[in-house]
Amino acid sequence: xxxxxxxxxxxxxxxxxxxxxxxxxxxxxxxxxxxxxxxxxxxxxxxxxxxxxxxxxxxxxxxxxxxxxxxxxxxxxxxxxxxxxxxxxxxxxxxxxxxxxxxxxxxxxxxxxxxxxxxxxxxxxxxxxxxxxxxxxxxxxxxxxxxxxxxxxxxxxxxxxxxxxxxxxxxxxxxxxxxxxxxxxxxxxxxxxxxxxxxxxxxxxxxxxxxxxxxxxxxxxxxxxxxxxxxxxxxxxxxxxxxxxxxxxxxxxxxxxxxxxxxxxxxxxxxxxxxxxxxxxxxxxxxxxxxxxxxxxxxxxxxxxxxxxxxxxxxxxxxxxxxxxxxxxxxxxxxxxxxxxxxxxxxxxxxxxxxxxxxxxxxxxxxxxxxxxxxxxxxxxxxxxxxxxxxxxxxxxxxxxxxxxxxxxxxxxxxxxxxxxxxxxxxxxxxxxxxxxxxxxxxxxxxxxxxxxxxxxxxxxxxxxxxxxxxxxxxxxxxxxxxxxxxxxxxxxxxxxxxxxxxxxxxxxxxxxxxxxxxxxxxxxxxxxxxxxxxxxxxxxxxxxxxxxxxxxxxxxxxxxxxxxxxxxxxxxxxxxxxxx
Amino acid sequence: xxxxxxxxxxxxxxxxxxxxxxxxxxxxxxxxxxxxxxxxxxxxxxxxxxxxxxxxxxxxxxxxxxxxxxxxxxxxxxxxxxxxxxxxxxxxxxxxxxxxxxxxxxxxxxxxxxxxxxxxxxxxxxxxxxxxxxxxxxxxxxxxxxxxxxxxxxxxxxxxxxxxxxxxxxxxxxxxxxxxxxxxxxxxxxxxxxxxxxxxxxxxxxxxxxxxxxxxxxxxxxxxxxxxxxxxxxxxxxxxxxxxxxxxxxxxxxxxxxxxxxxxxxxxxxxxxxxxxxxxxxxxxxxx
Numbered sequence: 001x002x003x004x005x006x007x008x009x010x011x012x013x014x015x016x017x018x019x020x021x022x023x024x025x026x027x028x029x030x031x032x033x034x035x036x037x038x039x040x041x042x043x044x045x046x047x048x049x050x051x052x053x054x055x056x057x058x059x060x061x062x063x064x065x066x067x068x069x070x071x072x073x074x075x076x077x078x079x080x081x082x083x084x085x086x087x088x089x090x091x092x093x094x095x096x097x098x099x100x101x102x103x104x105x106x107x108x109x110x111x112x113x114x115x116x117x118x119x120x121x122x123x124x125x126x127x128x129x130x131x132x133x134x135x136x137x138x139x140x141x142x143x144x145x146x147x148x149x150x151x152x153x154x155x156x157x158x159x160x161x162x163x164x165x166x167x168x169x170x171x172x173x174x175x176x177x178x179x180x181x182x183x184x185x186x187x188x189x190x191x192x193x194x195x196x197x198x199x200x201x202x203x204x205x206x207x208x209x210x211x212x213x214x215x216x217x218x219x220x221x222x223x224x225x226x227x228x229x230x231x232x233x234x235x236x237x238x239x240x241x242x243x244x245x246x247x248x249x250x251x252x253x254x255x256x257x258x259x260x261x262x263x264x265x266x267x268x269x270x271x272x273x274x275x276x277x278x279x280x281x282x283x284x285x286x287x288x289x290x291x292x293x294x295x296x297x298x299x300x301x302x303x304x305x306x307x308x309x310x311x312x313x314x315x316x317x318x319x320x321x322x323x324x325x326x327x328x329x330x331x332x333x334x335x336x337x338x339x340x341x342x343x344x345x346x347x348x349x350x351x352x353x354x355x356x357x358x359x360x361x362x363x364x365x366x367x368x369x370x371x372x373x374x375x376x377x378x379x380x381x382x383x384x385x386x387x388x389x390x391x392x393x394x395x396x397x398x399x400x401x402x403x404x405x406x407x408x409x410x411x412x413x414x415x416x417x418x419x420x421x422x423x424x425x426x427x428x429x430x431x432x433x434x435x436x437x438x439x440x441x442x443x444x445x446x447x448x449x450x451x452x453x454x455x456x457x458x459x460x461x462x463x464x465x466x467x468x469x470x471x472x473x474x475x476x477x478x479x480x481x482x483x484x485x486x487x488x489x490x491x492x493x494x495x496x497x498x499x500x501x502x503x504x505x506x507x508x509x510x511x512x513x514x515x516x517x518x519x520x521x522x523x524x525x526x527x528x529x530x531x532x533x534x535x536x537x538x539x540x541x542x543x544x545x546x547x548x549x550x551x552x553x554x555x556x557x558x559x560x561x562x563x564x565x566x567x568x569x570x571x572x573x574x575x576x577x578x579x580x581x
Numbered sequence: 582x583x584x585x586x587x588x589x590x591x592x593x594x595x596x597x598x599x600x601x602x603x604x605x606x607x608x609x610x611x612x613x614x615x616x617x618x619x620x621x622x623x624x625x626x627x628x629x630x631x632x633x634x635x636x637x638x639x640x641x642x643x644x645x646x647x648x649x650x651x652x653x654x655x656x657x658x659x660x661x662x663x664x665x666x667x668x669x670x671x672x673x674x675x676x677x678x679x680x681x682x683x684x685x686x687x688x689x690x691x692x693x694x695x696x697x698x699x700x701x702x703x704x705x706x707x708x709x710x711x712x713x714x715x716x717x718x719x720x721x722x723x724x725x726x727x728x729x730x731x732x733x734x735x736x737x738x739x740x741x742x743x744x745x746x747x748x749x750x751x752x753x754x755x756x757x758x759x760x761x762x763x764x765x766x767x768x769x770x771x772x773x774x775x776x777x778x779x780x781x782x783x784x785x786x787x788x789x790x791x792x793x794x795x796x797x798x799x800x801x802x803x804x805x806x807x808x809x810x811x812x813x814x815x816x817x818x819x820x821x822x823x824x825x826x827x828x829x830x831x832x833x834x835x836x837x838x839x840x841x842x843x844x845x846x847x848x849x850x851x852x853x854x855x856x857x858x859x860x861x862x863x864x865x866x867x868x869x
Contacts, residue, residue, distance in 0.1 A: 054679065101862060102862065105862055112816070115812060115861065116857075116858060116861055116862070118809060119809075119813065119854040119855075119857045120854075121809075122809055122850045122854045123850070123854045123855055123858070126847070126850045126851040126854075127851065129847055130847055130848055136847060237805075238805065238809060239805070242686060245682075245683065246683055246686065249679070249680065249683050250683075280694045280698055281694065283690045283691075283693055283694040283697075284690065284691045284694035284695070286687070286690055287686075287688060287689070287690035287691035287694070288687070288691065290684070290686065290687035290690070291684050291688065294680045294683050294684045294687070295670075295674045295684070298677065298680055
């Protein structure tokens with residue numbers, strides 16, 4: 001793992017000797033452009049490739065850096081190198097301001113984000129062209145001295161871009177292998193599930209956007225002096241974002257080095273065709289190559305190569321893990337509260353969706369160590385109850401107190417971190433992560449483990465607990481329904497919750513699979529978790545629950561032991577309807 | 582910075598009118614794009630390439646003496662076939678929405694190269710018998726080519742809306758967009774419908790291209806200039822909605838024209854895109 005950053009730095013140092021070779025200046029420029037696009041494409045990928053929020057606004061952030069540097073150089077005579085941090089800061093600030101608004105809006109996902117960022121590009125471009133920043137005629141920097149870093153001017157630009165590219169690659173790699181990166185990839189696959197498992201999605205997206213913008217700003221700052229004459233028409237366009245998207249997708253967006261591979265390939269292609277006299281044929285050629293690449297390598301060059309050489313990046317650790325003893329991990333006894341005390345107290349909980357009252361004020365108490373069955377006909381508010389308690393929905397009214405702490409109105413990831421986990425009725429695994437990494441993610445975010453390796457190790461014990469250890473390296477798509485439900489359980493348990501909310505885990509399973517699941521749920525309780533069990537399979541409800549509550553039309557209808565409650569006339573009416581007399 | 586100058590009422594209404602005309606073209610350009618994005622889940626940048634290829638074909642035939650509107654008889658079926666063919670390839674390789682964006686971007690590059698080879702990178706303007714004709718209503722000048730564009734845009738959008746809403750074919754297409762396997766289970770021939778729809782989208786692009794040739798000067802690189810604003814109209818209008826692009830396009834066109842009249846032409850993009858941002862942020866559920 002630690003070899004990679006050394007290779008990146010080593011490559012950077014080696015390449016720094018290229019100007020010593022005394023190649024013609026145009027090679028410096030070609031290499032400069034390659035590195036320039038490596039920075040832009042790789043920085044774009046940190047947000048857009050990792051989380052799937054495709055930004056078409058990279059031109060705006062790049063342009064913000066470019067105009068910051070050119071303004072500081074031409075109007076305030078700053079030394080060039082000092083303008084670069086400012087360029088990064090301005091671009092990052094712009095990104096954070098945009099993100100702070102946009103990421104708060106729940107409906108803004110992929111496609112809308114793409115459009116918003118595109119629109120921002122034109123808005124900022126229009127402002128720049130109409131203000132003294134540009135003034136409509138462009139800014140000339142020909143009078144600005146180029147710092148003498150390399151032996152020639154062109155080699156100076158090359159070295160600057162090389163430094164920026166090395167830094168960018170290091171950051172891209174560091175994010176890729178970190179807990180932060182794992183969170184970003186989880187957002188890519190299922191943002192709601194990621195949040196519920198403890199990933200602070202809003203903050204993570206904002207961080208990724210800020211880093212991405214800052215690096216684009218640096219690239220812009222260097223490019224301003226490289227161009228020496230900057231105009232809005234060439235910067236705030238769709239060309240920059242389209243090129244970086246192209247490079248990243250061609251190289252592979254799910255790998256930190258993918259965009260760099262794509263950037264080198266496309267810059268070389270563009271150069272080899274446009275340098276000669278047949279620029280028009282070159283344009284067509286690039287189109288043809290692009291189409292062929294998309295059709296035959298839809299995941300990108302790098303993943304394709306990995307497949308060819310049989311390397312599995314993420315799954316490697318899982319398969320190599322030695323089978324450990326099945327230990328039933330005991331819950332940490334953080335608080336000396338005896339079994340039977342109230343763990344979760346929900347009072348007067350209401351939830352309305354534009355006039356539809358899904359919960360009309362329910363009071364539920366969950367006692368430590370029990371299995372509480374939550375029953376009710378379809379549409380009675382059971383799933384809404386889970387969604388509100390885990391923070392996916394904000395309650396319209398009422399209070400949720402867990403272990404004496406008021407959790408009302410907290411974000412889902414905070415609730416996850418305080419010890420509540422859930423499963424989904426229809427399993428929602430992260431489709432692009434291995435089974436092991438699905439569980440490791442919950443270990444990291446719910447269980448507050450920071451080291452990815454330690455998280456994978458612990459995740460393996462949960463896979464053994466649920467009997468999925470053979471499938472550690474598989475993708476969720478390769479699992480059957482029964483295994484996917486167990487994966488949901490393993491994920492919920494991996495965050496070491498004190499309370500687990502199980503939403504119809506048995507739905508769709510065969511009778512013998514139900515028996516397995518019932519045994520597993522017993523083991524979950526035995527290792528120290530309290531369970532709220534939403535279920536329609538009455539056999540399992542009778543076998544497992546200590547107590548049940550019944551919801552009907554968003555109200556609490558009955559409460560007590562299962563055998564007792566199910567005999568009550570109002571419960572039978574709710575389930576079976578009234579007899580016509 | 583340019584100061585605000587309040588233009589006279591007649592100038593203002595004339596610019597609103599020209600905003601409506603250009604907005605109608607935004608809408609017509611966006612219609613096929615919106616249908617293909619919303620109902621086929623393909624983001625077709627080649628739509629702009631189709632429109633420009635059609636525009637140049639129309640220009641070419643017009644220089645040979647054919648009436649520009651008559652060229653539709655050749656152009657529309659030809660582009661229907663091209664669009665259906667492209668979709669066949671995309672479906673064959675199971676291209677994902679974002680990859681479709683890139684693939685069709687590649688097509689755009691090829692189309693630009695073809696246009697540049699045949700018609701050069703110089704500006705071209707179609708000449709026709711009614712190209713410069715205009716009539717006057719209530720003190721406002723109405724140029725004939727723009728008026729034809731408006732009529733076509735409104736007529737076609739209404740027709741597509743009616744087909745999607747009231748015919749079995751339209752319902753089948755909307756159902757397939759919601760859930761293709763279920764629609765197939767109910768007997769919808771999804772593959773045939775998709776080819777039909779993709780062909781129609783390309784045909785719509787070609788009609789927009791003919792309208793473009795009627796009232797605009799053509800240059801191959803111009804096709805990129807339309808992407809931003811047409812995408813804005815498409816997303817503002819709602820994906821897969823027949824009337825959405827026209828309404829949103831007109832809104833954008835008018836706001837641009839008024840901005841140009843009140844301030845300077847260089848400020849034009851800011852209103853439309855700020856409008857778009859505000860609407861997307863405040864009512865994200867309504868768009869897309």
